[in-house]
Amino acid sequence: MVQQRLLEIAIAEFASKGLEGASTRSIAAAAGTAMSSITYHFGGKEGLYLAAADHIAAQMGGTLSHLIDGGVPEGMTPAAARTLIHAILASLVEKMTGQKNTSYSLFIMREQMEPTAAFERIYGGMLGTMLRTLAHLVQIATGRDDGDTARVAVVTLIGQVVTLRASRATVLKLMQCPDLDASAISALGGRIAANTDAILDRLIAERQELS
Amino acid sequence: MVQQRLLEIAIAEFASKGLEGASTRSIAAAAGTAMSSITYHFGGKEGLYLAAADHIAAQMGGTLSHLIDGGVPEGMTPAAARTLIHAILASLVEKMTGQKNTSYSLFIMREQMEPTAAFERIYGGMLGTMLRTLAHLVQIATGRDDGDTARVAVVTLIGQVVTLRASRATVLKLMQCPDLDASAISALGGRIAANTDAILDRLIAERQELS
DNA sequence: GTCTATACTACGATAGAC
DNA sequence: GTCTATCGTAGTATAGAC
Numbered sequence: 441m442v443q444q445r446l447l448e449i450a451i452a453e454f455a456s457k458g459l460e461g462a463s464t465r466s467i468a469a470a471a472g473t474a475m476s477s478i479t480y481h482f483g484g485k486e487g488l489y490l491a492a493a494d495h496i497a498a499q500m501g502g503t504l505s506h507l508i509d510g511g512v513p514e515g516m517t518p519a520a521a522r523t524l525i526h527a528i529l530a531s532l533v534e535k536m537t538g539q540k541n542t543s544y545s546l547f548i549m550r551e552q553m554e555p556t557a558a559f560e561r562i563y564g565g566m567l568g569t570m571l572r573t574l575a576h577l578v579q580i581a582t583g584r585d586d587g588d589t590a591r592v593a594v595v596t597l598i599g600q601v602v603t604l605r606a607s608r609a610t611v612l613k614l615m616q617c618p619d620l621d622a623s624a625i626s627a628l629g630g631r632i633a634a635n636t637d638a639i640l641d642r643l644i645a646e647r648q649e650l651s
Numbered sequence: 652m653v654q655q656r657l658l659e660i661a662i663a664e665f666a667s668k669g670l671e672g673a674s675t676r677s678i679a680a681a682a683g684t685a686m687s688s689i690t691y692h693f694g695g696k697e698g699l700y701l702a703a704a705d706h707i708a709a710q711m712g713g714t715l716s717h718l719i720d721g722g723v724p725e726g727m728t729p730a731a732a733r734t735l736i737h738a739i740l741a742s743l744v745e746k747m748t749g750q751k752n753t754s755y756s757l758f759i760m761r762e763q764m765e766p767t768a769a770f771e772r773i774y775g776g777m778l779g780t781m782l783r784t785l786a787h788l789v790q791i792a793t794g795r796d797d798g799d800t801a802r803v804a805v806v807t808l809i810g811q812v813v814t815l816r817a818s819r820a821t822v823l824k825l826m827q828c829p830d831l832d833a834s835a836i837s838a839l840g841g842r843i844a845a846n847t848d849a850i851l852d853r854l855i856a857e858r859q860e861l862s
Numbered sequence: 863g864t865c866t867a868t869a870c871t872a873c874g875a876t877a878g879a880c
Numbered sequence: 881g882t883c884t885a886t887c888g889t890a891g892t893a894t895a896g897a898c
Contacts, residue, residue, distance in 0.1 A: 442882085456765060461671030464874065474883050476876080481881090485874065549764060553757060554667060555820040563824055571825050588826075592842045595822050596811040603810030606817040609766040611806050613774055614782050615799075631803045634857070635850050642849035653864080674891065685865045690893065692863095865898080872891075879884075 443481050445471040451492045455543035458550055459489055493551070493558035494565070496544045501566030504531060508573050512580065521580035522640060526633055528574060529601055533629045536604040537620050545605045571598070582643040593643060600632050654692050656682040662703045666754035669761055670700055704762070704769035705776070707755045712777030715742060719780055723787050732791035733851060737844055739785060740812055744840045747815040748831050756816045782809070793854040804854060811843050 449470045453462040464485050468475040482488040507528050512521075535541055548567075551559040571594060578590040578597075604611060604620075617624055660681045664673040675696050679686040693699040718739050723732075746752055759778075762770040782805060789801040789808075815822060815831075828835055 458669050458672060461669060463872080465872080475874080476884085477882060479875065546764060549817065552818045552820045553760060553816075559820055563821065567821060568824065571821070575825070588838065589842075591825050592838050595814060595818075595825065595839065596842055596846050598821075599812070599814030599818070600807040600810040602814050602818055603806060605764075606760065607763045607806075607810070607813055609763045609770055610774065610778060610782070610809075613779065614786070614802050614806065627799065627803050628806065631800075631807055634853055635807050635846070638849040638853035639846050642845055646845070675893095676891075686892080687866085687894080688864060696892070863898105865896105867894100867896085869894080870892090873889080874887105875889105876887080877885090880882085 442471065442473055442477060446473070446478060446481065446488070447491060447495055450488050451496065451547060452543045454489060454492055455546035455550070459485075459556070464488070489556075490558055490561065492547065493561045496547055497562045497565030497567075500535070500541075500544055500548075501569075503535075504528070504566060504570055507531060508570055512573060512576050516580055518581050518583060521577045522637075525574065525577050525581060525597075525640075526636065528570065528577075529597065529632060529636060530629060532598070532601045533604065533625070533632060536601055537625045537628070549602075549606050574598070578640070578643070581640055582647060584643055584647050589643070593639065597636060597639065600635060604628060653682065653684050653688055657684065657689060657692065657699070658702060658706055661699050662707065662758060663754045665700060665703055666757035666761070670696075670767070675699070700767075701769055701772065703758065704772045707758055708773045708776030708778075711746070711752075711755055711759075712780075714746075715739070715777060715781055718742065719784050723784060723791065727791055729792045729794060732788045733848075736785065736788050736792060736808075736851075737847065739781065739788075740808065740843060740847060741840060743809075743812045744815065744836070744843060747812055748836045748839070760813075760817050785809070789851070789854070792851055793858060795854060795858050800854070804850065808847060808850065811846060815839060 446467065450462070450467050453467050453470075456462075464478050465475050467488075468478055478484065478488055482491050507524065536545055548562060551562060574594045574597070575587065575590045578593050579585055579587065582590075584590065608620075612618065612620070615624060620628075657678065661673070661678050664678050664681075667673075675689050676686050678699075679689055689695065689699055693702050718735065747756055759773060762773060785805045785808070786798065786801045789804050790796055790798065793801075795801065819831075823829065823831070826835060831839075
């Protein structure tokens, strides 16, 4: 399938060079086809970019759906909520450190910094669902029904994970390793998990002070 | 000064559009000069980009120097170290949320994702110093002389702050506000400070378990 | 030092052959 | 459906006038 090949290569190119940096000529050449097939299949560079965003949203949403789908059950216990939070964050750590979906993460990171129409699709497609779920889980896990506090906490929780990709170059420099090997990843993942517990416990302690 | 004007505008352009996305023609036009003056003053687009990186490193290093310079005193107490960690992170929160230095942060973020020669200058110039200082402070504040643990912790601490810029679009969506206003910033800053304490306390508790 | 003029390359879009 | 050919635009670099 020419479409499939184009899309695959386009995602990698857009991720590493950005919308402006990537060229339709190179993408088409790498896919072994003519540049005009991009016009035919996707209506142009812009269309190809949006198709890439949709593809990414669908793919990443798929691998998270088993953790998120169906919403949060009614009678979920704080302990269960905390377990699920850990599972979601661990899954994200994997995505942010793994070499497999490097392009997906980078593509999304770029959209964060300078959002285009593609961002709406990604956020509406799966990112938003995951974040709202996380915020809800934080509320259950901490017994704090203040939605604002939960959302702020989610931002900081996610931040720890996202940095692994967004600030990759700095992380590697600071940790003095050429690449994130298995031991580095497990050290980071373990620390993030421990921090998450510490943060959630803190939120619980604050709640008890409030009352 | 034409150089100064060119540099200023170049930083904004490179930050918002990236190295490939920005055009020397637009930059020169915005600076009210001819494009060829970029060649004359900076040797070309590449040179202008590197000059922008140097300028950013110098500027950001300057505003942090009073917190960092002179290294960490010999007999610093854990409490003093913790206070200094809070001060550095608060200063970073300001930089990441403020509209003033948006371009600087974005420029650095881009370099993180796809490092070029400019990254070495920024990391070598001030970023590295700040991070090593933070790691050292974490060691003192927690009484853990394990450098690796401290560095991993610093990555997560910084991550919370960096996300405010790197994932700006998502943060705004999740918090349902069109812009980071004063109250949102103080909520985020307060949470980050609380988290930092929780994380440091956790590191201390772990140390006591180890022994 | 600064600007004008120009050369050259590469981009994206499109029309038309097959 | 896919490719070739071509158009118009925009990019950087450079030479030379002032």
